[in-house]
Amino acid sequence: MIALGVKEVQMRPLSPHFKKLIGTLIMLVWLVAYALIAMSVAVRVLPHANWLVELFYYLIAGTLWIVPVGLMLPWMYREPKTRAE
Numbered sequence: 703m704i705a706l707g708v709k710e711v712q713m714r715p716l717s718p719h720f721k722k723l724i725g726t727l728i729m730l731v732w733l734v735a736y737a738l739i740a741m742s743v744a745v746r747v748l749p750h751a752n753w754l755v756e757l758f759y760y761l762i763a764g765t766l767w768i769v770p771v772g773l774m775l776p777w778m779y780r781e782p783k784t785r786a787e
Contacts, residue, residue, distance in 0.1 A: 715782030725778035736767045
């Protein structure tokens, strides 16, 4: 389709294998970055903290990493939409 002399570009959907590769690489980078951030916060905050504060920190920090991964997994495994023409 041409509108005002500018050609409209049709984007092809990503293949499932390519989406899984991209998602895996992003998750690996995310996990390393999250672990480093969580460790640096723990080193600065927890040395003189109460044991209850440490417990809650490790409970939250140990489970919070899964939120972005859980949001990425459905995108990675979603099949590309087929165009009905």
